[in-house]
Amino acid sequence: xxxxxxxxxxxxxxxxxxxxxxxxxxxxxxxxxxxxxxxxxxxxxxxxxxxxxxxxxxxxxxxxxxxxxxxxxxxxxxxxxxxxxxxxxxxxxxxxxxxxxxxxxxxxxx
Numbered sequence: 420x421x422x423x424x425x426x427x428x429x430x431x432x433x434x435x436x437x438x439x440x441x442x443x444x445x446x447x448x449x450x451x452x453x454x455x456x457x458x459x460x461x462x463x464x465x466x467x468x469x470x471x472x473x474x475x476x477x478x479x480x481x482x483x484x485x486x487x488x489x490x491x492x493x494x495x496x497x498x499x500x501x502x503x504x505x506x507x508x509x510x511x512x513x514x515x516x517x518x519x520x521x522x523x524x525x526x527x528x529x
Contacts, residue, residue: 432495436464438473440503445469451493457482458489460499478502 432453437446447464461467461475479502481487486502493499 432493432497434460434493434495434497434499436460436466436499436501438466438470438501438503453495455493456489457487457491457493457499460493461489461501464499466501473501475501478504 430453431450432455433448433450435446435448437444439445445466447466449460449463451459451463455463457480461480466473466475476489479486480489481500481502482491482493482497484500
């Protein structure tokens with residue numbers, strides 16, 4: 420922290436970088452210079468070392484549940500999230516459920 424004319428000015432911003440997998444949550448708290456980006460946070464967090472099989476350049480990333488580019492500038496207190504790819508298409512899943520429900524309704528009415 421810097422002290423200028425009696426004001427408390429923070430030269431660093433604290434962020435949390437997290438990645439959730441089934442049954443496991445990886446989370447690291449780091450401090451970065453003000454003006455750092457999502458990409459800077461990913462690099463500083465050690466994510467690539469912790470998960471060598473996951474390419475953070477390919478994964479979607481965001482802050483507090485909203486997707487952003489890795490060039491987004493972070494604010495103090497942000498939670499950087501690394502999103503896993505979907506294992507299924509949600510639209511296809513909804514279609515399958517609707518078709519299944521329709522078949523169940525028609526078979527019951529007979």
